[in-house]
Amino acid sequence: MGRSYQITEYCHRFVKEYITEGDCCVDATAGNGGDTEFLCRCVGRTGKVYAFDIQKTAIEHTRMRLKEAGYIERSVLFQAGHEQMASYVEEEVSAVLFNFGYLPGGDHRIATRAKTSVEGVRQGMELLKKGGIMSLCIYSGKDTGYEEKEALLNFLKRLDSKKWLVILNCYYNRENNPPLPVFVIRLK
Ligand code: SAM
Structure with missing residues (x-):
């Protein structure tokens, strides 16, 4: 079987x-x-996975999927914005995933937004343990x-390169605004 180069599989x-x-771990956009x-x-x-989404439908879809996979016990789902992540998660985490945009098959107008996304990333970075990764x-x-x-990108460019x-x-060779996979790794 060939490897998939869809953005999510690539990041996984x-x-x-x-x-x-x-x-x-945290899934910031369930x-x-x-x-x-x-x-x-x-x-x-x-292990434990905390997952966030502002939409009830998304949380329901995620819960159903995890039940079918037998993973519900190792997950905690919050219908809340990732910009509030720090008030829900207390542990250090080894990975935080963001998959921005709108719910596939849902209302395209309900999507992640610049301000809350940057704040969510900032809070997620604080939760990352040394050697942990954000995608x-x-x-x-x-x-x-x-x-x-x-x-x-403006926010990420200014991060302290020592940390x-x-x-x-x-x-590089795909047209029409291809998605952009980014990794942030905590060095110390
Ligand atoms: N990770 C998902 C998956 O595997 O199916 C796909 C995520 S989808 C592209 C983006 C999701 O972000 C939508 O379900 C949307 O409701 C959610 N979202 C929008 N704003 C949010 C916020 N402030 N906090 C958390 N989730 C948000």
């Missing part, structure tokens, strides 16, 4: 190297639960626009 392959059984399920698989029976799938163009991408490693990937 990278992120899983940073997670070991028993770890805590959506239909694909990323939450992936994290639950990585943390194993003794960001950033979209732009069409009904998404460019404001969120620009705000996130954070920021890796920007790009689908």
Whole structure:
């Protein structure tokens, strides 16, 4: 079977190297639960995954998916914005996933926004343990626009390089605003 180069699979392959059984992780944009399920698989029976989404439908879809996969016990789902993450999660985490934009199959007008996304990233970074990773799938163009991408990239560019490693990937030869996979690794 060939490898998938969809943005989420690409990020998963990278992120899983940073997670070991028993770890805590955060899915900052639960959506239909694909990323939450992936994290639950990585943390194993003794780990924990906190997942956030502002939409009830997203939380319901995620809960259903995790139940079917047998992962509900290792997950905690919050119908809340990731910009409030710090008031819900107390543990250090080894990975935080952001997959920005709108719920696939849902209302495209309910999407992540520049201001809350930057704040969510900031709070997620604070939760990361040394050697932990944050993955960001950033979209732009069409009904998404460019404001969120620009705000996130501006924020990431200014991070202290002694403390954070920021890796920007790009689908260099794809046209029409390809998604942008970004990794942020805590060095100390
Ligand atoms: N990770 C998901 C999956 O595997 O199916 C896909 C996520 S989808 C592209 C983006 C999600 O972000 C939507 O479900 C949307 O409701 C959610 N969202 C929008 N603003 C949010 C916020 N401030 N905090 C948390 N989730 C938010």
